[in-house]
Amino acid sequence: MTTLPAAATVWDDLVGQRAVAESLATAASGHGMSHAWLFTGPPGSGRSNAAIAFAAALQCETGVGCGTCHQCHTVLAGSHADVDVITTQKLSIGVDEVRDLVRRAALAPAGRRWQILVIEDADRLTDQACNALLKAIEEPTPRTVWMLCAPTVEDLLPTIRSRCRLVTLTTPSTAEVAGFLVRRDGVGEALAAYAARASQGHIGRARALARDEATRNRRREVVAYPARLTSLGSCMRAATNLVEMTKEEADALTGQLDAREKTDLDTTYGVVERGRRPREYSPALAALERGQKTRAKRRHLDMVDRALMDLVSVYRDAIALASGAVGTLVNEEIRPDVETVVRSATPELNLRRIDSIFEAREQMLEFNVPIALALEAMMVSLLVSEGSAR
8 A cells, every 4th residue: 555645646636535535546656556456435525637647646756646747747737638537417428429539538548548538427427328338348449547426336237336446435533624724724723613514524525614704694694594494485485495595596507607608608609790690500509508408407406406305414413413413513503403303303303304305305416306396295294393392
């Protein structure tokens, strides 16, 4: 096992994953290398960060992932000629996209080391896409490395995961996340502690909470719902507010990208310079708008999903408090509201409420139930009624 150096390296952003980093560093140095890797772990654990850090170490001029050489710098910056990171804002990754990757994987690397393809959200691969990928993994070219990222091994076909070396990441502790925010982003200790607790170990979420007051305000509004759901009207208002708030946040994230893509398309087809639209422009515009619509839907679902996990954290806090568990609550700053939830329901009822939240999540993500309808039904199931604590 390679011991990581004390100086800054490509592994520094892997919060709470020292054993994983040391194992990957060992492989990068030539011990236990494989042509296919599967990075798994809960959301926010750093699957993609680990894969990109490993890619940098494999291309590193020193062979350890120094983080300072030209090779490391270009990989981390996303500009290395032999490292492709495939991300998607779509609901799925189709077979045509994977076939293009397979063709690129067959090419020899431009440099002296590896051709590396990192697929984030590999759990979104369709069955056809997985089958197209399988042959490339079964018969790899000598200097090609595939890195797939997914929440669990079950998210990929057995035929693919059996051919990959597994790297399992865990949720970092609150103290590890808070320390990272203080050390790397210069966040104050109190704010870092709040962001670390509220994110529940999700590094990206913690950084957003630490950096942006609007993000913190939106979360405060969501976690305030459980104590206020005392009537059918309050449930309907909460559902409407949650739909609007998450839609506004999603639109803010996608709006600028949509506009930039439209400008690029107009420029490509000479719409601005010529003052007219060529025949090929309309089909291209329609395809762009379809893709943007799909991306907007996925981003909205992502925002709703995050809010649902914030709601779950309140009911988990209530169960912990009612059970006499020691330790700091995830939502320590609204302890009085959590105590209200404790008084309003038994731990068993709060467990059923958590089930209702996950059921709404499944309806939206798996069965395409309209977001507003699923959230309205969910909020009603969370209603605080008289005598529910008995």
